[in-house]
Amino acid sequence: MRRLPIPDDVTGDEVDRSVRQELMSLPKTLATDVARNLVMVAKLLDEEPERAYGYARTALRLASRVGAVREAAGFAAYGVAKYSEALTEFRAARRMTGSVHLWPIMADCERGIGRPERALAMAGEPEVQQLDRAGQVEMRLVAAGARQDLGQAEAALVTLQSPELASTAIHPWTARLRYAYAEALLAVGREDEAREWFAKALDADSGGTTDASDRLAQLDGIEFVDALDPEADDLDGSDDTDADTGADVTGAADESGEDRD
Structure with a gap:
């Protein structure tokens, strides 16, 4: 071997x-x-x-x-x-x-295979009641995802509404739950509320587990440009040389540190 x-x-x-x-x-x-x-x-x-x-x-x-x-x-x-x-x-x-802690990820595997109905059925099984609070939140996230898979956007939104979502306390699952709720709001056309929940997700996301900041920027119409991407050059049609000297001035902005990172 x-x-x-x-x-x-x-x-x-x-x-x-x-x-x-x-x-x-x-x-x-x-x-x-x-x-x-x-x-x-x-x-x-x-x-x-x-x-x-x-x-x-x-x-x-x-x-x-x-x-x-x-x-x-x-x-x-x-x-x-x-x-x-x-x-x-x-x-x-x-x-x-004999442990049930894998139940939510097993249900998510069913989604990955293309069987969201099976994932939803698992969300209603007695095993869910044996999960700890984190596991139950995870199961709720999987069930909401399964609803989205089935095109049931409103039902996905309702699935995520819970005491954990309403709580102001920060737990390891808080950012992901708020982020999922923001996505669900977007799916039903409630953009202003979605922006609010992306911001709440960002507030809870000290570990960077979501891209809530990027989603907020998108909703605000901000487009980030990679300074190292040659495709991004001359997007505004301007000349990158000084009009009087003909010198290349693109490097000045790079060295000033004024990029998004």
């Missing part, structure tokens, strides 16, 4: 205690090998999902009967839009662990 390179400073001890406990069923050397691959999945999942997927497949080949491995493989497959594969792994992980 070809192994992907893993930095020496990745020991495998970085995994959560619950994962370490699951890996105790394996021989020690194998458990360490699997743990190191899982660490690489976690490190790469957001920025380099294709590489994360490769490490997840390695871990899966080594220990397919460990629930944490199946879950990691599911997230890695989800990250590269392999939704059918992700759903298979999440189902396996759920059978092994």
